[in-house]
Amino acid sequence: MPKGSPELTNARKEEIISACKTLYKDMSFKDITIMKIAESTSFSRASIYNYFETKEEIFLAILQKEYELWVDDLNEISNRHESMTKDEIADALAASLEKRALLLKLMSMNLYDMEENSREERLVEFKVAYGRSLKAVDNLLQKFCPDMDDTARREFLYSFFPFIYGIYPYTVVTEKQKAAMDQANVGYTYYSIHDLAYICAKKLLEG
Known part of the structure; x- marks a missing residue:
């Protein structure tokens, strides 16, 4: 987990969760990947792994x-x-x-x-x-x-x-x-x- 305030960490988690939730409205579970989630956020796929190990x-x-x-x-x-x-x-x-x-x-x-x-x-x-x-x-x-x-x-x-x-x-x-x-x-x-x-x-x- 990268260093940062709890507020920033929670905000980044929320952004990832929100992006995944939005994708799930139109895509199947199996077709959603970490890469696709990253494309819907403000940071990279590598950054997502700092907060979640898997989709x-x-x-x-x-x-x-x-x-x-x-x-x-x-x-x-x-x-x-x-x-x-x-x-x-x-x-x-x-x-x-x-x-x-x-x-x-x-x-x-x-x-x-x-x-x-x-x-x-x-x-x-x-x-x-x-x-x-x-x-x-x-x-x-x-x-x-x-x-x-x-x-x-x-x-x-x-x-x-x-x-x-x-x-x-x-x-x-x-x-x-x-x-x-x-x-x-x-x-x-x-x-x-x-x-x-x-x-x-x-x-x-x-x-």
């Missing part, structure tokens, strides 16, 4: 930020309400995930590569943010669902979180995929991120 570490940093933003949203839900019905909780969880399409995309499509090709310290930083999201949802359940004991809350968490890993592929389907499903007589019924998250959360909360 996967950059993507992991994006995912970490998405989790941090989700935690902020979850905490805001808890702080904004004195009481909530289970239907309102399900709707609020669904709405919070609807804002985090990038989180869902990265989780469902690229998580293994990001974790496998990142240094352990970077992975720990990410897992801290992930752990905070588990805690934030658990806090919502403790506050608004007093009928749920520790076991019930744990079962909700370890059903809902694995479920959301698969939301993105079911809600973002290309015309090619739709045509293939039609030809295979599978058919396609559109559900939004909110639709699927709400249905799952409500069923789990209702037991």
